Amino acid sequence: MSETTYTQLLQLSAGLLLLCAVLIVWRRSLGAHIRLLAVQGWALAGLVAVLGLHEHSAELLWVSVLVATLKGVVLPAVLARATASDRTRAREETPLINTTAALLAVSFLTMLAYLVSRPVLALGSTAAVAAVPVGMAMALFGFLVLSTRRHAVSQLIGFLLLDNGIATVAFLTAGGVPLVVELGVSLDVLLVVLILRVLTSRIRTEYGDADLDDMTELRD
Amino acid sequence: MNGSVGVNVSAATFATSQVLVLVVLSPLLIGLMRTVRARLEGRVGGGVLQPWRDLRKLLLKEPLQAQGRSWWAMAGPVLLVSSSLALCALTPLLGTVTFPSLPDDLFVVVSILLLGSVALALVGLDAGTAFGGMGSSRHMMISALVEPTVLLSVYALSIPVGSSVLSRIVEARLDDPASVLSPVSLLALLALTIAVVAETGRLPVDNPATHLELTMVHEAMVLESSGRDLAWLEVGSWLRLGVLLGLVSTLLVPWGVATDLTAAGMLVAVLALVAKLAVAATALATVEVALAKVRLFRVPELMAGSFVLAFLAVTASYLVVQG
């Protein structure tokens, strides 16, 4: 694979990742969120595959398969099942801040991401390193989604977005972390999502819907 | 060794003669004041010797004691009169020679005075009646307010001398007559005089001749005492008046006080003391005629005034010493 192709593919997948992230902030439909998340998962897998091909690392290719399965298929499926039983509230109706404000926040957070990535960018001028701010920005967007969306599943989506961001940074800066850690991390994420999924359905039984605003019984 | 024996002998002589002179004089002093007052008010009065006659009568009467009173009814009067006698012995009214082991320290004098006050106040409380408690309460309030003035004026007098021993102060005044008329001294003595008037229950703080219970202070405390108990209480109070008047007048006019023991000196001292006391008593009685008793709750104002005088005296003494 030539250097140019590599750079272009890398930039393409990075761009796709960021686009999906912005769209997640923009859109309100849970279904769309899940689909965007799946796309993002595939983009991430693609990014890893590109890196693997470029560095001729079989390990990274295996990881790419793992990522594709987990983030592109399994997790979106889990989320889709979580929303499937709840046709009445498949939309995030009133986020805590309106879409315009959220998008303004997105631009601010992107700037912040570039600002804080300076030390990483100083590591070298490779294409991979240059894309690191995208990962940072995704993580920050994930946080934004987490703290402004009312629906339980939205929080899951925010969490996964955050996780994707971190994974992106990990792959771009270091070609991932040691495999044992990578496996542990993936397992952890999967388990967390499963736990939250179980809790979501319990919340729905207890509260009638999955609106987190009702959950303020524990307070001082 | 001889010297110290000599000092002790002359101190004992002075102390004994002070006690004797004051025991004799104090009732006469009261008689004199009553007579002066009576004359000024256009009455004849009972005569100078009347207090002595009253005393004899009381001592021979049967003391009555209500059920439920404690032994304090008996002990309190004895303590009061003893403390007054101790005051007579301590204060340098005739001579400035004192026991080496018992200087006439002003704080000791004041504390013995207070011991008497406490004895009297407890006698009043022990009566177990409304009036006894009332008198006691008022008496102690006045004492409490008088004490700052007394101590502060004492302080003012001691600073120039550098000692709180009365005989040193008197000697210093004899040596340097000009210091008697210094502002420090005058202010302090004025304050002390007011304090003495208040402490001994004279007008305008208390009316010794009142028969209206609600205005009584001293009389309310002794209402329940009779016979020799009452006699002791009266003698004790008279002695206090005598000693304190004597002290103020000695501080104001130190001349006549003997600095060592001679027969002539003693005679002069006794005569001078009699004269000073007579003048002081007459003056006090004359002023009292013109005064009315103030309300009890105006007394603090009077005390505050005297306190300020004493405080000014202290401040002045610092300025003088500094300058």
Add this chain to the structure above:
Amino acid sequence: MAIPVTVRRYAGVVAAAAILCAGVALDVVVRQSGPVTALGGQLRADALSAFMLTVVGAVGLTATWSGLRVRPNPAPTNAYAVLVVLFLGAMSLGVLADNLGVLWVAVEATTIATAFLVGHHGTRRALEAAWKYVVLGSVGVAIAFLGIVLLYAATRSAGSPTLSWATLDATHPALDPSLVRLAAALTILGFATKAGLAPMHSWLPDAHSQAPAPVSGLMSGVLLSVAFYAILRVQAVAAPVIGTGLMRGMLATAGLLSLAVATLLLIAQRDLKRLLAYSSVEHMGVLALAAAIGGPLAISAALLHVLGHGLAKSSAFVASGWILETEGTTRIEDLRLLLRRRPGVAVPFLVGVTALLGLPPFSLFFSEVAIVVAGVQRGMGWVMAATVLLVLGAFAALARRVAVIAFGSSADEPEQMSDSAPDWSTPGPRFPLGVALGTTAVAGFVAGPFAAVLTDAARVLGGAG
């Protein structure tokens, strides 16, 4: 899958006892022959790890043993037994890992293990607590992961990709300071979430108040400390590269903020278990300040504090569980005159709180004094002044609320309650609480090997000064 009753009942106790024995054994071995490694270097026990393992074991034993419910109460469910053991295992893994990544996995695993323990009661409140706990905890720890990734990137660009502190400590690769700054800041921030430091502490009172008492005791007693241990490790790794300024600032800020938040919310606290939870926030604040101070004295004091706080807090939580069981509520307003009515549960609770208040002879007194002394010696006089004033506030607030529980308020007529005889019974074994609180009371006075273990453990982080 049915686990025999006896196994279910005693699984946690046995596991904790095993950890305690292993910890003590490691203490001895490490002290004699230096760090021990296993599993191809993935696990490594130095003095600090061994000490932390001992603490995990000791606190675990206290919580699980005294949390045993006397018959005829039903034995815990399968899930409960398994999860408690997993929880203990994850914490042990965390302190024994020689790898920041594995440590991270272990810390995240504790979240997973405890999620259902927090929600164990199955009520709406328990559910809410579990949700908040998982979301806030995972998100926080995710930030730590970002930091770890960046640290890894730094080591990679320095030519020796590793996350093992043994390696880092031995080789001192020339890491890029500005990248390590970012990495350390993010890692500490992330682990601070699990350590319950303000402003990331919000999950803590909810989770602690809803979990079964022994689990609350474990979480408060050791889970927080394990996260704190992670912070210490990160600090030790980063300090040689970037100095202590940034981390000291962060930790001191977080410490003071934790103290302030804890004090504020203790003042008018209405729930007994939340009261204890905020007390944990307070103590974690103190620990954060100790870490900010650094140096042998502060760090060994912090480790002593970890031990004392762990034992005392788990005892207090277990006692609060007994109170809940006998009184049916943890609302402070409804729990009055407890010392008069139920001294059996009130006395261990009060002794535990006394220890937590930092009064002698309990070891928390020594550790707090030492931390303040060390702080002033290191030129953090104003910070220490603020610290002790906030600790004073927390003391007064906690004492005031506990007084209501134990002695009632002035509105209570004591005579009303005096007709019934005091009840000395307890719903669980008293012995382990006695041992735990006794240990806390004498720990401060024990020199010899124990003091040496503390010193060695602090020396492991020597670079953090």
Add this chain to the structure above:
Amino acid sequence: MTPVELALDTQLVLVLAGVVAAIAAPPRLRSLLAGVLSALLGLAGVLTGAWALAGRHGVVELPTALSLGPVTLDPTPLGGFFMVVAGAVGAVAAVFAIGYASGPAASRTSWVALAVFLGAMQLVPAAGDLVSFLLMWELMALASTVLVLTEHAGRAEVRTAALWYAAMTHLSFVLVLLGFTVLAHAGGGIDWASMSRVDPTSRTAAVAFLLLVAGFATKAGVVPVHVWLPRAHPAAPSHVSAVMSAAMVKMGVYGVLLVSIRLMPGGPAWWGAVVVGLGAVSAVYGILQASVASDLKRLLGYSTTENIGLIFLALGTALILRAHQVSAAGDAALLACLLLVASHAAFKATLFLGAGSVLHATGERDLDRMGGLVSRLPVTATAFGIGALGAAALPVTAGFVAEWTLLQAVIHGGRPHDRMVAVTMPIAVSVVALTAGLALVTFVKAYGIAFLARARSDGAAQAHEASPSMRAAMLIAACVVLILGLVPGALAQAAARAVGLPAGSAVTQVGFTHLGARLEPLAVLVLVGVMVTAVALIAKAAARKVPRREVELAWGGGGVRASARMQYTATSYAEPLTRVFDDALRPERDVVVTHAGESRYLVERVQFHQHVVDLVEDRMYRPMLTLVERLGVAGRRLQNGSIHRYLAYSFFALVVVLVVVAL
């Protein structure tokens, strides 16, 4: 092993023995065993202190787990003086408690706490460094809090009192901790020797001094941080009040002495002014409150504030005079400070034990319900009377000697080289004088209302004298008041040695040859005794002739049979003073007049209710507490249950950290 070390070890062993005896002994023997052990503990403290005063040395170390170094007990002469005071008070109180403790006060907890309390208290002055000092200090605080709580089941106000006490005592701890830490930092070590290297004129020294004085003042019950004191003393059992008031608050004084005389001698004059200021305010405020109090133990508590005020006044005067090189008078003031400490310990222990005996006999703490006890409780009355004499600073008690010394010091300080002396000395005298006057009223009231006249309640009418151990304890304490008052020389010598002054006093007198002042209380006693004998002889002679006759009715102003309810009560006794100091006391008065029928002039019933609150507490602490309480309620909004808010906190923290790192 030196004798001091042996004695220190003995104390530690006795504390443990006391604890074990309290836990293990059967209930019937518990009070006896634990009491005897505690008394022995006190005696061991006295012995240690005496040896330390005599210049013997000895160090005992206890291990600690941290590298701060061991807990070091290393008494010095200054500490020895306070050990003697604390040990003696503790021993007497323990003897008293053998007979006095009953109910909750005789429980295991109480006896354990008492043993720990006494042990820790008398080891505070033995501490040789910061950690051991703070350890003993806090143990003392903890044990005394437990003791204050003794009667929590029977009385609701105990809880509030204990809470106030716990909070204030912890405030004291925190300030002392900070102060010593600053000193240790500046001096380069946590032992006293290192701290004494700090230059007293430096800024650090000033900061440390202020912190430490504030901390110790809180423990000593100085206004405005005295609020715990009038609450805790009535709440605690009487023997505990006695120890707290007579000995524990002195540890605050010890602390200030430690700082200003031992660690940083030669501090600037304003240190003295600070201490004088605190002392003056406390003395006047304390005695004013005491003079209008009608709860006997509250009265005694406020009187403690007054006496601590005087002690501070003396100490501050000494500091000022020393700073201005008026060293003779300064030494006298310092001596006065220690004499006040010892005399207050003696008479306040007597008074609290007496109050305990009265409480035991009548079940009353309210003076308004006592009366006539002098005949029913003769021993208590005698002891309390002697104590009251001491508190009123009348001859021939220890209190008089101490106050005399203070006044002499102030008078001879009158060679001003500085405006500060010229201002503070007159103020000091005025304060002492006003205080002395009001103390007189207070204790005449306390003694007269409680013991004289007729019983005002059934409890007082049916009172019975206390058990032998209580009587013995009270009498011992009262004797100490008299002995210290009659032959103060030995005490003065000990005090002089404690603060490193040349010993100039003979055994029977206090005197300052260089000041030309001396006091021989025995001579005063002889003088008054001679007069009393003379008068008594005359009275006796008269009594033989005309015996005393008892009548059924008092004259009572000519009234009919006077009911005991018509007597003056403590409240009415203090009424004139309350009016005079209306502005300073702000009493709450409530007069309810019920008119009979239509007439405005016919009154059926008048109810008068008066309550004197602690103005400092009311004006300074209440608003603060209200504010804090509001803050606490408002603070709940931080945790309003919304997970979004919580996530926002984390998010915010993340953004802040990122920005900080990026900048």
